[in-house]
Amino acid sequence: MSEDLSNSVIFDRGELNPYAKYFSGTSYLNMLSLEGVVMGNVTFEPGCINNWHIHKADKGGGQILLVTGGRGWYQEDGKDAQALHAGDVVHIPAGVKHWHGAAKDSWFVHISVEVPGENKANEWLEPVDQDAYGKLK
DSSP states (O other), X not given: OOHHHHTTOOSOOOEEOTTGGGEESOEEEEEEEOSSSEEEEEEEOTTOEEXXXXXXXXXXXXXXXXXXXXXXXXXXXXXXXEEXXXXXXXXXXXXXXXXXXXXXXXXXXXXXXXXXXXXXXXXEOOOOOHHHHHTOO
């Protein structure tokens, strides 16, 4: 991990991500809260991104990303990718297909907040097209 990022890390990076099969590259997960509002600190090595996925819920639900370090990307299906930096907040409504992860040349850290809802489920989908990801600057 780069010196700049290691000085800005708030929470321990945790263990290798148990959802690794849905990520291209190496990521780490440190669950911060499993009570009330579920939150996890997710650390992505450079070039690591997750697959397209949807947070489903009958009512409420979704996800909030609180970016705490590094540089990364977030993209909703049908829209351009947006660059993310420390201090950015992304609100992802339930039912929106999206992906997020590190830039090719930077570590990336965010806290993932699971928005409370009814009958929530996460649907993991196909990997992000690597050619399209490779063109992001």
